[in-house]
Amino acid sequence: MTSILTGSIRLEDDFAVIRIPMSEVHAFRVALSPCPCKAAKSFATAGIRERIEQGLAQLEAHL
Numbered sequence: 327m328t329s330i331l332t333g334s335i336r337l338e339d340d341f342a343v344i345r346i347p348m349s350e351v352h353a354f355r356v357a358l359s360p361c362p363c364k365a366a367k368s369f370a371t372a373g374i375r376e377r378i379e380q381g382l383a384q385l386e387a388h389l
Contacts, residue, residue: 351382355386360372360376
């Protein structure tokens with residue numbers, strides 16, 4: 327069975343705001359983790375995934 331993350335994305339002022347239930351933050355972090363395959367990847371998108379994952383990790387650590 328595939329798990330579907332719930333949440334929302336909306337515009338607030340000039341920011342895209344992603345809302346994820348705390349119960350799903352870990353699963354989202356796993357989904358954003360680096361791919362173990364050796365295929366070529368964009369450094370720009372890898373940086374975006376890394377920053378989102380690190381921000382979520384900091385949020386989880388402060389609970």
